[in-house]
Amino acid sequence: MTEWVQDAARWLPWVKAAFLAALAALLLALWFRRGRDPVAPKRRIHRAFFAFLAVAFLAVYAYQATWQLAGFARTPFVEFMKKYNRRPDSPVKRMVRGEIRDRNGVVLAHDDADFPGRRVYPLGAAACHVVGYLDPKYGMAGLEAADHPFLEGYSVATREEQSRFGQNLLQAQAPRGNDLVLTLDARLQQEAMRLLAGRTGAAVALDPRTGDVLALASAPAFDPHKLAPGLFAGNPDRSPLLNRALQGLYPPGSTYKVLVAALALERGEEPVLECPPGGYVAAPHTPPIRDHEFYDAQRAGRAWGGHGRIGLGRALAKSSNVYFAKLGVQLGPASLWDHAQRFLFNESVTLHDGSSGAVRARVGRFPPLQEGQRAAAAQSAIGQGEVLATPLGMTLLAAAIANDGRLMRPRLTARTDPELLAGCGSPAAMRRLRALLRGVVTDGTGRRADVPGLEVAGKTGTAQTPRGEDHAWFICMAPQAKPRLVVGVLIEHGGYGSTAALPVATGLLRKAEELGYFAK
Amino acid sequence: MTREAPVTRPVLGRVFAVVLLAFAMVWGVKVGLAGQWQPEYLWPALGFGVVLALVWVALALMRFRGDALLLSLALLLAGLGLVVQFRFGTLALHEPARWSNYALPMGVGVMLLALAVFRGPRARWLERASVPAALLSIAVLGVVLLLGQRFRGAVFLGGFLNPTEVVKILLVMYAASLLCAYRKAFEQPMLPGVPALSGGLLVSVGLFWLLPMGLLVLIRDLGLIALLNATLLVMVTLATGRWSYALAGGVALVVAGFGVHHFVPHGSGRLAVWLDPFADATGKGWQVLQGLSAMASGGWWGAGLGSGHPQTVPIAASDFVYAALAEELGFAGCGLVLLAYLLLFQRGYRIADAMRDPYAQALANGLITMLALQTLFNVGGVTKALPLTGLTLPFISHGGSSLVTSFALLGLLLALSDPAKRA
Incomplete structure (x- = not known):
């Protein structure tokens, strides 16, 4: 499609030249048809040449009009003028930048009515990381940067965009750029920010069936x-500019056990393992991995007798380190x-492919493990050691399980259709895993x-960190049988996942219920 | 003393009055919009008035009976140019030593000189001077090549004197004589578009046309080459009445264009910029795109002289003066300027029509065609309708050499138009 447009654009000057030549020839032919008057041949050819000259000037003058009067229709020209025209009163400066809106039409960013080019963000700080900013002094960030040409109106990739741009020009007094409509729900986003207030962390809400990002909050x-x-x-620890949901890499802690359980279920195994209070030594000369109940006791x-022989469901419910290390x-x-790797750890996903940049996020980081690295495997299996994940990455893990193993690409705009990113497991295993995770909650x-x-x-999840309190995680989905919403929450140095991260997630679930996300 | 026909002078006077009025109006816009009155604003009007008065007196003394409208249109355009240059500050009256201040009087002086020397029967001197003219052009080009300084892709002699401008007229004079000397060969071509070749023709063309062209290639003035060859083509076509020459020439032009595109780096860059200026918007496409931006901000009616920002366009006062006109006088004003040019050319072809002498006719054709094509190439280049040629806009662009040459050309046309018989 774009190739076709480029091809056509390459030949356009020649087509234009041919058109002008044909026009000139036509006028000349008309001129000669009336040339039966008794004018000397020399005079006639003089007149003919002058006519040719006049037509040529007229053609140049008409072509001038396509720049001087209709220059707005040439999108690269508008781009050039916006960037490099230093006139204070240039007409392009009156152009209005497109709006950014949420899925229900709530405006997240628009031009100041009195000062085109100055942006207003009605949600303020609540959507600052996703929407980003456009500032004369500090430049651009977020979606404002990723889709700058699209919002300005000079990026027209498709014919639909071209025609919309043309209609804008014809109908509106001030030509207007394109509007960007997000999958975000402003109400959920605001609720997430409210719940995170005062903390350092991130919360992500996804529709697992489409990959729609409903909330993407970072505090x-x-x-x-x-x-x-x-x-x-x-x-840098507090840096509010950092979008922790996409860019923060944290040890996933016990939330990672879900992935280990998924592997076991995929193989059809639900082993019953002995979990003694003394813990598990995966390899000689390494400290034992113990359950948190041991340390509490x-x-x-007090003394603690260990979990004894337990199965997968009980191990998940109790979040047994010993079991999962084994x-x-x-x-x-x-x-x-x-x-x-099947869950795309070590890869990055594209949330939005904009006209001048993309919004991307890493899922996580997991250095390769070879056969025989027992200690590293045991650490990784409980989400410690060298495994790291972003809040979005862990939410995607939950989303894959929620959608019967079909991981949908998380998308910030509905400009593209839902897209299958990876197949992460069989529906049966995922259903079973969801039942076990339901057990964690009940x-x-x-x-x-x-x-x-x-x-x-x-x-x-409660992930140990080298310094300070543990990171608190909670990933969840609802309803268990056929999840419609997945939520992932991380609180930096929040302590226990069940006390710090969990309330944020349930708060979001309640808000979503109130908004009707679970109705029929 | 016999009484002259009393027609010319009153007509001349009225036309001059109209020119003065139009000029005053254009100039008034500058003063009106600039806000604060400064005595300096009077200088262009006073200077132009003095020049106009001198021309009027000189023509009256000479009993000029040639084409007054041609002269008036040229003076109108030159007056507009004067205001525009004043607006750009290239006319700096507090600096009396700057010689561009005197370009208009010098140009008019040269025009009057050419008119006085070659009017009436003495137009024949031009034919006799044509071979020396070709030799002189070769000499000028040789000197430029040896001593010139390169600047902005062209070659100049000291003080930004551009002597290659003179070559334009000299080579057109020679081309006219070539057409007359080998009239039969041109009128009975051996193939459509190819004159009957003979040793003499080949030697003449090779020595006096292709040799200067070769020197111009070395100087890298591709715009001038294109202009001269296109002019020659039109001259041949008009002299013989055979369109096959124009056709063959057009084909040759396309072939030459491809050649330039593939083999001359300087030329291929210009063609590439013409085809897609956005590919290198901040580099090679910068100038033409800034010019077009100036036009776009001008809109229909323009900002008014002195109220735009054409200084954001590189070389706005010279090659790109048309972009400044478009910004400040608007699309409508550009239409009037182009109309003035077209009327001027129409008068030129009328003069050529009226010539009985084949050489005079060929010369008149050549001179007016060159002026017309130069205008077309400049305006076409600035509006991106044609590739950039680096040619100036006659009578308006900044550049003393260009202005003087244009007036010299006008003087010759006026001389040819003047049927003055010595009583």
């Missing part, structure tokens, strides 16, 4: 109207790593997430 946030140098030079000065080693380091670490009527299934 702390910034007010896009009040950019200041301090924002760009501040403490130790701190309280299971990981048993499944094999290499297959553990391979299975992570009967395990995620009990507080059991919102009545929603059949929430999920997994908590």
Whole structure:
């Protein structure tokens, strides 16, 4: 399609030249038809040549009109003038940039009515990371940057866009760029930001069936109207400019056990393993991996007898480190790593392919494991060691399980159709896994997430960090039988997943229920 | 003393009055929009008035009976050029040493000189001077090649004097004589579009046409080459009444264009920019795109003289002056300027029509055609309808050499138009 347009564009000057030549020839022919008057042949040819000259000037003058009067119809020309025209009163400066709207038409960014080019962000800080900013001093970020030409109106990739641009020119007094419609729900987004207020972390809500990103929140946030140098030079730990949902890499902790369980279920295995209180030593000269109950008991000065022999469901519900470390080693380091690749760990996904850039995010990072690396496999299986994941990445893991193993590309705009990104497992195994994760909520670490009527299934995570409190995770989906919504939450140094991250996720689920996301 | 026919002078006077009025109106826009009145604003009007008065007196003294409208149109355009240059600040009256201040009087002086020397029966001197003219053009080109300085892709002598401008007239004079000397060969071509070749023709063309062209190639003035050859083509066509020459020439032009595109780096760049200026918008396409941006901000009626920002266009005062006109006088103003040019050319071809002498006719054809094609190439280049040729806009562009040459050309046309019989 675009090739065809480019091809045509290459020949256009010649077509134009041929057209002009034909026009000139026609006029000359008309001129000669009336040439039976008794004019000397020399005079006639003089007149003919003058007529030719006049036609040539007329053609040049008409061509001038296509720039001087109709230059707006030439999108590369508009782009050039917007970028490089230094006139203070240039007509292109009156052009209005397109709006950014959410899925329900709520405006997230629009031009100031009095100052075209100055942007207003009605949600303020709530959508700052996704929408980004356009600032005369600090440039562009987020979708404002990724789709700058599209919003400005000079990127016309398709014929539909071309015709819309033309209609804008004809109908509106001030020509207007294209509007960008997102899959985001402003109400969910605001709720996510409200729930994250005061924390450092991220929350993501996805529709697992389409990959629509309904909320993508990162805290702390910034007010896009009040950019200041301090924002760009501040403490990197607090840096509000960082979109933690897409760019923050954290050890996933126990949430990663879901992926190990998925592998076991894929193989049709639900082994019963002995989980002694003393923990599990995966390889000689490595410290034992113990369950958190052991440490709780130790701190309280009590004794703890261990989980004993438990199955996969109980191990997930109790989030047993010993069980999953053993299971990981048993499944094999290499297959553990391979299975992570099926869930696109070590890859990045494109949330939006804009006209001048893309919004991308890494799923996670997992250095290759070879056969025999038992200690590393045991650490990885409980989401520690060298495994890292982004909040979006863990939400995608949940989304793949929610959608019967079909991982849909997360998309920020509905400009493209839903797209299957990867097949991550069989529907039967995923259904079984969802039932087990439902058990986590009804009967395990995620009990507080059991919102009545929603059949929430999920997994908590408490990831140890070298410094400070643990990172708190919670990934969940609802309803368990056929999930419509997936939520992933990370709170940096939040402590336990069940106390720090879980309430944010349930808050979002409740809001979604209130908004009708689970109705019929 | 016999009484002259009393027609010319009143007509001349009225036409001059109209020119002065039109000029005053254009000039008034500048003063009106610039806001603050400064005595300096009077200078262009005063200077132009003085020049006009001198021309009027000189023509009256000479008992000029030639084409007054041709002269008036040219003076109108030159007046517009004066205001535009004043607006650009290239006329700096507080700097009396700057010689571009005197370009218009010098040009008019040269015009009057050419008119005085070659009017009436002495037009024949031009034919006799044509071979020396060709030799002189070769000499000028040789000197430029040896001593010139390169600047913006062209070659100049000291003080931005561009002597290649003179070559235009000299070579057209020679081309006219070539057409007369080998009239039969041109009128009875051996193939459509190819004159009957003979040793003499080949030697003449080779020595006095192809040799200067070769020198111009070395100087890399492709625009001038295109202009001269296109002019020659039209001259041959008009002299013989055979369109086959134009056709064959057009084919040759396309072939030459391809040749230039593939073998001359300087030329291929210009063609590429013409075909797609956006491919290198901030480099080679910059100038033409800035010019077009100026036009786009001019719209229908323009910002008014002095109120636009044409200085954002590189070389706006010279080659790209048409973009400045488009920005400040608007699309409508450009139409009037082009109309003035077209009327001027029409008068030129009328003069050529009236010539009985074949040489005079060929010369008149050549001179007016060259002026017309130069205008077309300049306006076409600035509007991106044609590739850029680096030619100036006659009478309006900044550039003393160009202005003087255009007036010299006008002087010759006026001389041919003047049937003055010495009583």
